[in-house]
Amino acid sequence: VIYAKACWAGALLCSEKCDEFTDLNLGHSIIGTSLKVRLLLYTRLNGTCGTLMSHTDLSAYPQFNASKPTTFIIHGYRPTGSPPNWLNKLTERLLVRKDINVIVVDWNYGAATLKYWEAVKNTRKVASNITALINMLQHGADLSSIHMIGVSLGAHISGFTGANLKGEIGRITALDPAGPGFKGKNPEDRLDSSDAQFVDALHTDMDLLGFREPLGHIDFYANGGADQPGCPKTIFSGQYFKCDHRRSVFLFIDSINATCTSRTYPCSSYKDFLDGKCLTCSQFGNAGCPILGYDVIKWKDILLEQNQTKAYFRTNEKSPYCMxxxxxxxxxxxxxxxxxxxxxxxxxxxxxxxxxxxxxxxxxxxxxxxxxxxxxxxxxxxxxxxxxxxxxxxxxxxxxxxxxxxxxxxxxxxxxxxxxxxxxxxxxxxxxxxxxxxxxxxxxxxxx
Missing domain, CATH: 2.60.60.20 (PLAT/LH2 domain)
Structure with a gap:
């Protein structure tokens, strides 16, 4: 579907087609896809209509304002080739919350394959591509104003990008960072807290597709970090392999509008949290216990002093997830x-x-x-x-x-x-x- 969009060309208002996320199918995954990275720009001027960006010339995109913060959204493995069903909602919520540039990193060509390990190999190449764009942005953009939201493999792509830029980007949010291919790896071969000025990670499927150990300055473990309420419990149920994994994205989306906030509690274990042993958060002073998701940046200074924090919380089985x-x-x-x-x-x-x-x-x-x-x-x-x-x-x-x-x-x-x-x-x-x-x-x- 092609949507009409408004765009500025000098002083003239023009109309052109929207660029959309690559839509592939299982056939592409069976054959295998070669990596191709497309960068789709969304702003409040074109909030539902993407603009395909060039890596070499920003002058063609007057809607991109380098003085505004920029958020990258990076998806993960796409075994069926379909676009992520959460992508539009996440983009829209971010733009409603704040006047920013949102750049969707579309690497569906390269992520759509039945050979998961091929997609893993492509993560560093995708990071190099993003790094090239950010290096071009530096002429007018502040690295500390860049926020990368990486889902699954996208979390490690964010980490590699941050490492390429010597950890100077402002924030990386890792939504259930991928475990297979990264468990047991050294920090330089996966996401870690040195990849940005502030790194927050959310774990929802650590016993299967996600990463178990802490990776950021604060790591949130929803319902203990493994089985999520409302998700199938057996392999014979539909959505078993991805429900827990992608719940991280929906929890983060819920946090953006700030009407449903999940208070989290730093604790040594989920058991101690459930037993009510970690409910004071005295180490955070008047700030209180940190909130999951978008607004946890408000606790940045305290969390950096803590070095590494594991925080636990419980959720409902559907939105609104906050309890x-x-x-x-x-x-x-x-x-x-x-x-x-x-x-x-x-x-x-x-x-x-x-x-x-x-x-x-x-x-x-x-x-x-x-x-x-x-x-x-x-x-x-x-x-x-x-x-x-x-x-x-x-x-x-x-x-x-x-x-x-x-x-x-x-x-x-x-x-x-x-x-x-x-x-x-x-x-x-x-x-x-x-x-x-x-x-x-x-x-x-x-x-x-």
Whole structure:
């Protein structure tokens, strides 16, 4: 399809066809494709209509403004040859958020092949091509204003490009950087934190197509970095091989408009994060816990001082992916130790949010404060009621009761002066598998 576009040629408004991402098919992949790199420019003037750029003459592109920041989008392996289904949305969101130049690096010729290792070999060649363009841009562009967003193999292409430019480009965002072909490699043979002034990486498929180890100044591990909610769990299900892998792109897209922010928590492991051991983020001072994605650049200076940070968070199975995190403290007065799981619901303004804390069987001891992390599927601005259900998962034993002396809930998302403070309830009896609903009251402890 050819779209009409507006463009400036001197003082005249003209119309010309759009240049589009290369559309190939499985036949091309079976035969194999030779590398060809095309650079498609998008700006707010031509936000839905690409302009094929030359590597040698920028004067033909008056819509390109070297004084504005430039963001490169670099895709990865394309075994079927089709264009990425996320490409247009990512481009559009970036241009809505900020007045920049967006350059889509189309290396579908070279990425479309059934021989994955051929595509891996092409990554350095693609990086050399991008480097040549950036060297030409340097006459009017600041390297620190360049942001490279690389997906899978594109993450390592970004790294090679950054290394070619001695790590002087401003930022590299790696979206589930590819693992096969790069695991166990030295830093010069893959993306690493020295390739840009700031490198952030998001891991969503580290057990199959992605990279497990940290690569940047901050590495985000969504839902632990492996299996993503809503994705197939078996090889016999559709989308099994790419759902987890490409989830990284959709999480990043969600972060751009800043209406759905995922707060992340630096921690030594996903287990410790789920156990509620890493919820303070005191090392970040007043900045608080870093936010996933586009706006993590606000934490750059602190993260550079930390050297390397691993941060964890949970998501919903579809957009909006962001969840609302609470810290829940439970004190019981049962004589014996109780083991089980909790399901908590928040009610307010006609809405309901739910968190199920079932990653392990919880250990409740008499007069001992048990701290829990609860990730709710949506944000309830003002909680009016709370529902709690206790379960053990054991159908063969008699039903148990959890005698709660005190339960406290604290929203971990900063909301300003009008935020609802910590909520408490005292003396609640939970019979197994029976939901109890109550109205919470403000907690008495001033230091909570």
């Amino acid at each position: 609302t995190n609470y810290r829940i403290d439970v004190v019981i007065w049962n004589k014996d130790v109780q083991w089980g799981y909790l399901t908590v619901k928040l009610h307010g303004n006609g809405k309901q949010a739910q968190a199920t804390i079932d990653h392990k069987s919880l250990n409740f001891k008499k007069f001992t404060d048990t701290e829990l992390l609860a990730a709710f599927d949506k944000d309830i601005q003002w909680v009016e009621k709370v529902s709690v259900k206790f379960s053990t998962g054991n159908v063969l034993q008699p039903k148990r009761k959890l005698r709660i002396l005190r339960i406290r809930l604290k929203n971990l998302e900063p909301k300003g002066n009008k935020a609802q403070g910590p909520l408490c309830r005292y003396d609640v009896l939970l019979e197994e598998n029976k939901e109890v609903t109550f109205r919470p009251i403000p907690c008495e402890e001033s230091n909570f």
